[in-house]
Amino acid sequence: MSLEVQLLLLAWGTLVGLDLVSVPQIMIARPIVAGPIAGALLGDVRTGLEVGVLFELFQYDVLPMGATRYPEYGPATVAAVSAAHAAAGAPGIGLGALVGLVTGMLGGASLHVLRRLNAGAVRVAAGALEAGDARVLMHVHVMGIVRDGLRAALVTATGLALAEVVRFVAGALSVRGVTLLGVAAVAAAVAAASAGTLRVVGRGPSLPWFIAGVLGGALMAWVR
């Protein structure tokens, strides 16, 4: 993979990471978007779509509410696409999942660190903020966004580096081993998505709709 493509992926992962919480929250952070665009940058939309769907399923396990901690799957999906693409030939989805899940965990942890750093900055500026100094207010805010941009870039870069390592290691795996990894990735994603969605659906009025959806989807999958 050329350096140019790597830099493009890094830029895309950074935008995606910024989008999740900070700016502008148009949901390019969703794996179903982050993945296919990363794939397009690599000239491999198909892998991008596949990995995008896989991590979109993992995403259904996450509800970003208040100060809850959650994994960050945007930059993770970008790195996962890079890993899956690199393992050309064999189904690379398992290797992609490995890279993506580790990066997702890292991303979640980095958000926690960022929020603490931001809290520190707020504490330092508390006097000026209480005096209603609009310039300090703006400064604290902009620095928060800059920090998040750096964070997103760092997470993406780590993920992309991880993808390179995995690409190197992938050669040592047997065909069966690679297949098993893929199976594990898809099984875990489906399980996470089902459990996560059902948790949000609950036992209330949405449950019949969920069941109808699953049956309808199964029917469509069967017919095709």
Add this chain to the structure above:
Amino acid sequence: MRPGPRPPLGRSLLRLFTVQGSWNYERMQGIGVGVAEEPLLRDLQEAGDGVAYRAAVARGAHFFNAHPYFCGLAVGAAARAEHEGVPPEQVERLRTALCGPLGSLGDRLVWAGWLPFTSGLAVVGVALGFGMSAVLGFLLVYNVGHVALRWWALQAGWTYGARVAVALHQPLLQRATAWSGPAMALAVGAALPLAARALATPFAGWARSVLLAAALVGFGLLWLSRGRLTGLRFGLALLALAALVGWLWR
């Protein structure tokens, strides 16, 4: 004090797109909300050497947390209340009382509704072979709703000020919130088997059986051990297991 003409809301709206840019454990969205409210407070600068302006800016940046797309309601309502000379304690009380309901409404309408609903449709689209058009369609449709909501929230906040609860009675909003849950359940429900099918396509017969069994066991584990096991941890554990088996069984 009577409010003057409505200040231009555009700058405030643009800043609202960054409302969580400085999210932190201490004030949560407070700083971002203050930044978005500040342009609406500028005409208070002339009165009393800017004392009212600075006090309002300081209040605007106090602790706040709600759904990001609904923050505009609080920004508009608080700014309007400041212009109307509502006593400071009342403004604070208004902001505090808005956090929970705007958070709950947004979480139900967007995070557990509109977003997974549209994303579920996108997954269905990709699984059915529509590829990139399904993805771009999702981005477009989702954001029509997203931007409309942000804009509605800000201007409704300014329109109603301290009586902002009236804005939340808006029938369309009520209907959308009531329908978002079932719609999401239907779309994501349909997406699950279709996505599973699409992702399982490259695997041979035996591998698909293993996949089905592992998914069922995983679902059971995740359902029973909520609070301890997350999808991510389960995924990593299963991948580790697969790597081990693949290494032993060459």
Add this chain to the structure above:
Amino acid sequence: MSIALFRIDDRLIHGQVVVGWGQPLHVGFIVLVDDAVRASPWEQDLYRMGVPSDVEVVFASTEEALERLPEWEKDPRVGILLAGDIGTLVALSANSHQVKRINLGGIHHRPGRSQRLRYVYLSDAEVEELRRLAARGVEITAQDVPTARAVPLQEFA
């Protein structure tokens, strides 16, 4: 059993409560114990807007809550009791044996408080209050959403 969760959360009714806990517990009613909100119709109107129409919201002062707690406990629906501060639940549990478990959901920064967890800030006096409560046999844990781990009081205060 009817009140499934006694929760201290200064944002009272919000997404974590309604979606996070309400949906999986299939909650039928929420009791909001807060003297100031009880006295303020417009705030009640707001809080009601945050809750799905099939969930009843009951607003009560601390005094009313004490009186009506046995009634809620007999309700066939599952309920959540919410209070914005520690004092309210201390008062409730001091006068009722029905409060056996308390969930700390979100207690945020205020001057005098220091950070104990991501979402829990407590002053030393508040820590003392909680410890006294725990010494009386009330199980106190912090847990923002059901998918997070319940952190026992000893671990953070």
